Amino acid sequence: MNQPTRIELLFDEPVVGESKFGQYYLYAVRNGDGATEYSLFAPDEVHDKLKNLKKGTKAVVIKLAEQKGSKILTKYDVQVEETKQPLSLHQPSTIIPQTSDGFYEMMLQSCKDAVRIQTDLGGLMDPKSLAVTLFIARSKVCGG
Numbered sequence: 001m002n003q004p005t006r007i008e009l010l011f012d013e014p015v016v017g018e019s020k021f022g023q024y025y026l027y028a029v030r031n032g033d034g035a036t037e038y039s040l041f042a043p044d045e046v047h048d049k050l051k052n053l054k055k056g057t058k059a060v061v062i063k064l065a066e067q068k069g070s071k072i073l074t075k076y077d078v079q080v081e082e083t084k085q086p087l088s089l090h091q092p093s094t095i096i097p098q099t100s101d102g103f104y105e106m107m108l109q110s111c112k113d114a115v116r117i118q119t120d121l122g123g124l125m126d127p128k129s130l131a132v133t134l135f136i137a138r139s140k141v142c143g144g
Helices: 044-050 103-120 127-141
Strands: 005-009 015-019 022-031 037-041 058-068 071-080
Touching (some): 022 044, 044 071, 103 127
């Protein structure tokens, strides 16, 4: 709960079945360090993010809890990690050199810091909102 968990898909598709609780989606995944394999029964909102991904794709899944009145609501945040595609020998390379304006690095650091803050506070804050707030503040301070 409220802890990011890095996973890697071990197959292109989940096992889909039906139980007395309804339809289920069973994914075979490897944990972040690559040493342990797990079976992940993905809730619908996680399955919606993972269903089109292929074997070897890595993602970070966070189960978030939020208290609203006397109820505790849970939701999932799934962030798919981008993979670098190798250049095909059959396609011409159109690599355009880019200069850095510093905003990418600033946003990346803001996202990393937001996840740390969210973890330290036990999930009380939304990491997306934190990252945007940090980015705006940093871009103003750094003269962006």
